[in-house]
Amino acid sequence: MILRGRVLLLLSPTFPGNVSGELLVDIGSGPTLHQVMSGCEVFNKVLLTDFLEVNRQELRSWLQDEGGCSLDWTPFLQHVCKLEGRQPSAWTEKAAKLRQVIMDIVPIDVNHPQPLALDVLPSAGADCLVSSYCLESVSPDLAAFTRALGHIGRLLWPGGHLLLIGTLGMSYYIGGPGLKIPTIPVNEAQVCASLKESGYTLIRLEVYTWPQDMKLFDDASGVFFVKAMKE
Numbered sequence: 001m002i003l004r005g006r007v008l009l010l011l012s013p014t015f016p017g018n019v020s021g022e023l024l025v026d027i028g029s030g031p032t033l034h035q036v037m038s039g040c041e042v043f044n045k046v047l048l049t050d051f052l053e054v055n056r057q058e059l060r061s062w063l064q065d066e067g068g069c070s071l072d073w074t075p076f077l078q079h080v081c082k083l084e085g086r087q088p089s090a091w092t093e094k095a096a097k098l099r100q101v102i103m104d105i106v107p108i109d110v111n112h113p114q115p116l117a118l119d120v121l122p123s124a125g126a127d128c129l130v131s132s133y134c135l136e137s138v139s140p141d142l143a144a145f146t147r148a149l150g151h152i153g154r155l156l157w158p159g160g161h162l163l164l165i166g167t168l169g170m171s172y173y174i175g176g177p178g179l180k181i182p183t184i185p186v187n188e189a190q191v192c193a194s195l196k197e198s199g200y201t202l203i204r205l206e207v208y209t210w211p212q213d214m215k216l217f218d219d220a221s222g223v224f225f226v227k228a229m230k231e
Contacts, residue, residue, distance in 0.1 A: 019161050021042075027131035028049065031054075034073070034076045035132050045103045048105045056105050080094065081094055110134065125160065137173070142194070149195060160230050162226065170183050207225075
């Protein structure tokens with residue numbers, strides 16, 4: 001949750017700028033929502049996606065608001081409200097707004113040339129893609145990471161934005177007791193080269209280095225935040 005919490009700090013100041021529009025697509029949502037909590041204020045529609053049905057079901061449980069969600073997102077909603085300059089008590093309004101704009105929760109496979117079903121998006125594509133801690137975790141090597149960037153880029157219209165958050169130098173993470181999941185370690189230069197090869201123009205790159213005492217569940221050296229535009 002430490003890693004995930006940093007997404008709030010990175011994305012909340014980003015959306016109020018020049019990143020807005022009709023449709024925001026979250027690539028590889030997992031069972032989480034905080035990566036779109038600010039985006040719901042500046043996009044009319046939000047599409048959540050994940051490869052695993054168990055994650056999609058968790059998101060549906062929250063969306064349906066029938067008490068079946070296993071995670072309490074109240075503290076995250078309150079924190080995002082504070083980051084946006086509002087009172088934490090406004091979290092109920094934000095939760096309602098988020099439920100209002102989420103248009104669907106659908107399967108995705110970033111390793112497939114057509115990551116989403118053909119009828120999911122409008123023909124013009126999305127205005128913005130958000131993806132956090134996904135591509136480097138599901139790509140077997142750097143070439144696959146680059147291809148995945150190209151695959152999801154097909155979901156964007158030219159001039160649309162990509163907001164990408166990922167880990168640096170991470171070769172594994174602990175997914176549960178006795179479960180060590182391999183990932184591909186990437187560095188700044190490789191991320192920038194992959195973006196260029198995949199048809200993006202880099203607008204902004206920020207790197208955050210982890211202190212040693214934060215390396216509890218993986219061997220990442222830090223995280224990167226990219227703001228890019230599809231050419």
